[in-house]
Amino acid sequence: MRLVIVAVILLFSTIYGSLHYYIGLRFLQSFAPYLSLHLGLYWVSVALLSFSPFVSRLVKRNTRRPALDRLASFSDYWLAILYYAVLLWGAVDMLRFVFGAGASPSLGVGVGVILVLVFILSYGALNASTPRHTTYNITLNKHVEGLAGLSAVMVSDLHLGTSFNNGRLAEMVEHVNALRPDIIFFAGDIIDGDVSEFAKIEMPRTLRRLTPRLGSFAVLGNHEHIGGKSADAVKHMTAAGITVLIDQYTKVNEQFYVVGRNDRSGRYMARSVAPRKELSAIMKDIDHTLPIILLDHQPAALHEPLANKVDLQLSGHTHNGQFFPNHLITNQLFEIDWGHFTKESLQVIVSCGYGTWGPPIRTSGYSEVVKINVKFSK
Numbered sequence: 282m283r284l285v286i287v288a289v290i291l292l293f294s295t296i297y298g299s300l301h302y303y304i305g306l307r308f309l310q311s312f313a314p315y316l317s318l319h320l321g322l323y324w325v326s327v328a329l330l331s332f333s334p335f336v337s338r339l340v341k342r343n344t345r346r347p348a349l350d351r352l353a354s355f356s357d358y359w360l361a362i363l364y365y366a367v368l369l370w371g372a373v374d375m376l377r378f379v380f381g382a383g384a385s386p387s388l389g390v391g392v393g394v395i396l397v398l399v400f401i402l403s404y405g406a407l408n409a410s411t412p413r414h415t416t417y418n419i420t421l422n423k424h425v426e427g428l429a430g431l432s433a434v435m436v437s438d439l440h441l442g443t444s445f446n447n448g449r450l451a452e453m454v455e456h457v458n459a460l461r462p463d464i465i466f467f468a469g470d471i472i473d474g475d476v477s478e479f480a481k482i483e484m485p486r487t488l489r490r491l492t493p494r495l496g497s498f499a500v501l502g503n504h505e506h507i508g509g510k511s512a513d514a515v516k517h518m519t520a521a522g523i524t525v526l527i528d529q530y531t532k533v534n535e536q537f538y539v540v541g542r543n544d545r546s547g548r549y550m551a552r553s554v555a556p557r558k559e560l561s562a563i564m565k566d567i568d569h570t571l572p573i574i575l576l577d578h579q580p581a582a583l584h585e586p587l588a589n590k591v592d593l594q595l596s597g598h599t600h601n602g603q604f605f606p607n608h609l610i611t612n613q614l615f616e617i618d619w620g621h622f623t624k625e626s627l628q629v630i631v632s633c634g635y636g637t638w639g640p641p642i643r644t645s646g647y648s649e650v651v652k653i654n655v656k657f658s659k
Contacts, residue, residue: 301331304366307373311391333359334639358402361640364604365401369394405604405642410449412456412635414650417621419628421592422658423572425536431655434460434493437468437578437597438634440504442478445636450487453635453650457491460652464495464533467523468597468632469502469544469578476513488521497523498531498539502578502598503546504638526576528558530567537572540564540591544578560585572657580615580631587627593655594629601633601646608645619646 305327309318333356373390376382434457439445457465472479479485491497505514515525524531526541533539543557560575567573573591580596599618602608611618615631622629630653633646 297331300363300367301327304363304370307370307386307394308391310385311388311394315388330359331363358406358640358642361402361405361604361642362398365398366394369397401644402642405640405644408647409637409641409643410648412453412648412650414456414460414652415632416652416654417630418654418656419593419621419630420656420658421572421628422626423537423570423592424659425572425657428534428536428657429659430657431537431653432461432463433466433653433655434462434464435466435468435595435630435632435651435653436635437595437632437651438470438502438600438636438638439467440470440473440636440638441484442473442475442482445473445641447482447484447487449636450484451490454487454490456650460650462493462652465491465493465497466539466574466576466595467497467499467518468576468595469500470504470597470634470636470638471499471502471518471523472514473504473636473638476510476517479514480517485517485521488518488523491522495533498541498576499523499525500541500576500578501525501527501544503544506544506546528563530563532571537574538567540567540573540575542575542577545581546579560589560591564589564591572655580617580629583616583624583627583629586629587624591627594627595653596629596631597634599631599633600638600643603634603637603643603645605644 305324309320309323312318337354337356373386373394377386436453436457439450439453441450488497499518501511501514505511515527518525526539528541528543530538530540540560540563542560542563545557564573569590572593575586575591575594577586577594577596579598580594583594586594599611599615601619602611608618616622616624617629617631619631619633622631630651632651633649635648635650637643
């Protein structure tokens with residue numbers, strides 16, 4: 282197992298380093314003839330930038346000094362810069378090959394790449410920080426005595442604690458409360474792996490300002506399992522007034538069920554969490570005449586909830602790719618990677634997430650709160 286981990290780290294490091302060398306070389310070729318650059322200093326700067334996203338996480342975790350914190354926040358953007366610089370230079374190189382351009386890109390091409398990068402990152406930062414809500418009106422073919430409908434809100438993939446600060450969380454709480462939901466669902470990745478940061482800046486206290494009359498329910502995502510501290514994540518979410526369901530269900534107001542599954546990644550990332558149970562085992566004592574709402578972070582293997590007669594599944598995880606055109610990949614990996622989907626008697630709603638992973642940049646999808654108006658049959 283250790284050899285596999287070492288091999289994966291070496292492979293990642295090789296690819297990651299090669300991409301930095303590639304964009305560093307292209308920018309150097311574009312600007313070196315017109316600027317007085319010290320090659321050694323230039324490549325040291327590229328190397329430092331390559332390490333900056335990882336160093337920024339350590340800095341944010343271990344210091345509250347504003348200057349260092351702002352520097353760490355800037356470093357969060359580097360992965361987005363790298364991603365789009367590789368795409369743009371790759372497109373430039375293909376065009377240069379097709380049209381037989383010179384051996385090195387011109388100054389104009391280098392300036393053009395930088396201008397496009399600035400536009401993409403500016404749009405992505407604005408899009409990621411401008412929340413919107415999506416509304417779905419659905420009908421579940423189940424009769425509920427004394428309950429004609431349900432107003433629900435789902436939020437997924439907040440990634441609280443590292444690049445998502447308490448100010449943004451307070452804005453989300455205000456946004457959700459303004460929708461006046463009966464019940465709130467958190468579809469995983471509430472915490473971004475760094476549980477200590479989540480607690481240190483008093484995010485549980487902010488979450489306690491949510492006011493649904495039937496309560497808030499959550500499941501773990503893959504990021505709560507990172508570092509093996511999922512038990513701490515559950516403790517802090519419980520302190521925030523959220524009921525965390527790990528391969529278990531609850532009957533709400535004796536009228537409908539909420540089932541929560543442990544994320545499928547838990548067995549790989551955290552020894553402290555039991556292996557994910559079969560859905561049939563979790564639901565064996567459920568009364569199927571009542572509506573069943575399933576929370577499962579990843580919208581995978583939809584044949585399982587269908588076979589177990591789940592009425593509605595709520596998921597996140599995909600971010601709709603977060604960076605365009607990654608949505609083309611998530612669209613192939615999942616039957617539904619964003620939106621509302623019906624698979625025979627099963628309805629599935631997948632959110633593209635409220636927060637972001639890594640850079641606070643979103644060029645695919647948007648910062649989303651999902652409002653679900655559920656109507657039960659008469």
